[in-house]
Amino acid sequence: MSTIERLPLTVDHIRDDKQHIYEAEPVLSARKLVITFGRVIGLDGVDVDLYQGEVLAVIGDNGAGKSTLIKCLTGAYVPDSGQIYVDGSPVHLRRPQDAREVGIETVYQQLAVIPALDIASNLYLAREERRPGPLGSVLRMLDKKGMKERAGGAVQNLGIQTIQNMGQAVETLSGGQRQAVAVARAAAFGSKVVILDEPTAALGVKESAAVLGMIKQLRDSGLAVILISHNMPHVWEVADRIHIQRLGGCAGVITPQSHDMGEGVAIMTGATTLEPTP
Amino acid sequence: MSSSTSAAAAEFARRQHSPLQRVQHLLHGYPWLSPLVLLVLTTIVFTILNPRYISPNAQSLLLQQVAVIACLAIGQTLVILTAGIDLSVGAVAILAMMVMATLAAENGVPGLLAIVIGVTLAVGAGLLNGFLVTRVNLPPFIVTLGTLSIFTAIALLYSGGSSIQNNRLPDIMNVTGRTFSIGGFRLTIGVVIVLALYAIVGFALSQTAWGRHVFAVGDDPESARLSGVASKRVLLSVYTVAGLIYGLAAWIQIGRAGAATPNGIPDANLDSITAVVIGGTSLFGGRGGLIGSLLGAIIVGAFTLGLSLAGVDQQWRLLAIGVLVIVAVSVDQWIRRVKA
Ligand SMILES: Nc1ncnc2c1ncn2[C@@H]1O[C@H](COP(=O)(O)OP(=O)(O)OP(=O)(O)O)[C@@H](O)[C@H]1O
Ligand SMILES: [Mg+2]
Numbered sequence: 001m002s003t004i005e006r007l008p009l010t011v012d013h014i015r016d017d018k019q020h021i022y023e024a025e026p027v028l029s030a031r032k033l034v035i036t037f038g039r040v041i042g043l044d045g046v047d048v049d050l051y052q053g054e055v056l057a058v059i060g061d062n063g064a065g066k067s068t069l070i071k072c073l074t075g076a077y078v079p080d081s082g083q084i085y086v087d088g089s090p091v092h093l094r095r096p097q098d099a100r101e102v103g104i105e106t107v108y109q110q111l112a113v114i115p116a117l118d119i120a121s122n123l124y125l126a127r128e129e130r131r132p133g134p135l136g137s138v139l140r141m142l143d144k145k146g147m148k149e150r151a152g153g154a155v156q157n158l159g160i161q162t163i164q165n166m167g168q169a170v171e172t173l174s175g176g177q178r179q180a181v182a183v184a185r186a187a188a189f190g191s192k193v194v195i196l197d198e199p200t201a202a203l204g205v206k207e208s209a210a211v212l213g214m215i216k217q218l219r220d221s222g223l224a225v226i227l228i229s230h231n232m233p234h235v236w237e238v239a240d241r242i243h244i245q246r247l248g249g250c251a252g253v254i255t256p257q258s259h260d261m262g263e264g265v266a267i268m269t270g271a272t273t274l275e276p277t278p
Numbered sequence: 279m280s281s282s283t284s285a286a287a288a289e290f291a292r293r294q295h296s297p298l299q300r301v302q303h304l305l306h307g308y309p310w311l312s313p314l315v316l317l318v319l320t321t322i323v324f325t326i327l328n329p330r331y332i333s334p335n336a337q338s339l340l341l342q343q344v345a346v347i348a349c350l351a352i353g354q355t356l357v358i359l360t361a362g363i364d365l366s367v368g369a370v371a372i373l374a375m376m377v378m379a380t381l382a383a384e385n386g387v388p389g390l391l392a393i394v395i396g397v398t399l400a401v402g403a404g405l406l407n408g409f410l411v412t413r414v415n416l417p418p419f420i421v422t423l424g425t426l427s428i429f430t431a432i433a434l435l436y437s438g439g440s441s442i443q444n445n446r447l448p449d450i451m452n453v454t455g456r457t458f459s460i461g462g463f464r465l466t467i468g469v470v471i472v473l474a475l476y477a478i479v480g481f482a483l484s485q486t487a488w489g490r491h492v493f494a495v496g497d498d499p500e501s502a503r504l505s506g507v508a509s510k511r512v513l514l515s516v517y518t519v520a521g522l523i524y525g526l527a528a529w530i531q532i533g534r535a536g537a538a539t540p541n542g543i544p545d546a547n548l549d550s551i552t553a554v555v556i557g558g559t560s561l562f563g564g565r566g567g568l569i570g571s572l573l574g575a576i577i578v579g580a581f582t583l584g585l586s587l588a589g590v591d592q593q594w595r596l597l598a599i600g601v602l603v604i605v606a607v608s609v610d611q612w613i614r615r616v617k618a
Pocket of ligand 1: 065
């Protein structure tokens, strides 16, 4: 079994039908993550456990280290110290493609889409598919038509109606549509963990609801989801557990059942502190 | 109320279809279109000035004259697509040329082996540029400004600064200047090699994952990295492939000039960058293509040939090229503001 010591869970606050999720091995864990940027401390020894079939929300004020935390979990930043585990085994994520290869897909806050490329090319960026036969294996020719078709299918399956023409350059899309492209990419290819950093920040009411619905769908299909959001009603609606990030550290993990929004925000802003679990 | 909004939308849609905006969209989708139009216009003007300009003879000469710059422009296009610039194009080519010629003429190295050593050296030079850009994180402008001097100095020191005439060089080194005719046109082996290189690199850029990654890294390196593209490896490969192409350009230059001369390609930097920029590739990276650069190189050569056939002072060429570069970059800026 695993070599990592489990973090305490407030199990009595987890709904009965969800208890079994927390008996399994965490799919993604981190212990004592530390990262500094010159004199700025980005993360000050943060622990995380993420279980299959749950949505873990991460909330915190601006600059609390939410994005930095998920960048460390996805290979975008390499932490100064600390250890990351996937399925209980220690891993070294040096580059974003290392995380992708173990099934972790991410929507970064800055979206990370390429304006000059079209939607299909963005969805398949760095996982391009080649034509069958010698055209693909010898000449390494891309299967542009196939990728475009499959991209269109994936977007349709996700119920994202705001993007239509897969051949459209991303630079001609609105901010919300770009966000939809980034979300579609992560949702379509995530096989184990999907991480979304403020995925609804630029979205309208209907589109936000669609993304929340998609998050639930991903969870129900057995994936693990990390959702970063400043929108507390969204968080309390979809989260199974809520990791509160404060000043580069973790101020505690609560559940929507154990604490209401007001209490969550109070912990987030430092107005109250979470009494340590026995 | 809804009727007034739909009327406004319809009006907006009409406004979007203004001829100027249609042109903007067209140029955005097909970056090689503006150099093509420019080439047709220059051809018409120079033919009016002197009808001999359009003769197969003159056009063949034009292709032979632009072969080396067109070849260098392939490497330059790759580098500029990644939002870089290569000021060491000419220096790398001269270094490769002087080394292969000196090895063959002075040290009795067999011709083919000498060419391979020269081209390999150019690959190494490209690799060094790429290493300094990706690992030491220096701006491409500074890196290639430095290596421009370094490679030029090494080429001069190694060759003693003197030319080597083709009668002292093995056949295989001169073969790129050998001509053959098809239908009134007289092409050289060098021209054929350049066209083949355009086809190969053009295919790689437009049809392979590597090509997509070159565009992605040039457009937004951090997003490309976060999307899983090995940005630094792509950059390194671009500078290395560019070096390989400059090495082949050295071989073509020997055939074209009938000698290996340390100051054989004096305007390599300006002309190759001009060809790429006129060709519709953006200096800001991520946009453009290879066909445009070929057209751009031909346009640069067309001014030399056309003005001399028209009996006009060559200084006008310099003036015209300068104007073209500024116009081309302005057009690029305008195209980049394209909206949906
Ligand atoms: N690349 C970097 N270089 C320097 N400092 C950084 C870098 N990335 C993050 N930081 C710093 O780390 C701290 C945490 O930033 P982070 O982006 O993780 O905040 P956040 O919780 O995501 O905030 P927001 O809600 O505004 O997105 C900030 O003080 C920030 O300035
Ligand atoms: Mg953030």
